Amino acid sequence: MTTLxxxxxxxxxxxxxxxxxxxIGEFxxxxxxxxxxxxPNRRGDKRQMPPHT
Known part of the structure; x- marks a missing residue:
């Protein structure tokens, strides 16, 4: 068995x-x-992630 x-x-x-x-973005x-x-932050996109609730 090989371990990586x-x-x-x-x-x-x-x-x-x-x-x-x-x-990952392209996928x-x-x-x-x-x-x-x-x-957020795709080329020129200044949006922030919505708050996690």
Whole structure:
């Protein structure tokens, strides 16, 4: 059995995985537009996240 330990930030990106903020945003835009539209700070978007209740 092989064990993979992921330590620290950037491991996934270093190994070429499409897991950056841009990639996640593109995935949401294609597959979950309603959730994508809720994201703050998309290019030029100054909205803040709604308060968590």
């Amino acid at each position: 330990y992921v330590i620290g930030t950037g491991f996934d990106l270093h190994h070429g995985m499409a897991t950056g903020y841009k990639h 949401l835009k294609r597959n979950h537009r309603e959730l994508y539209n809720l994201l």
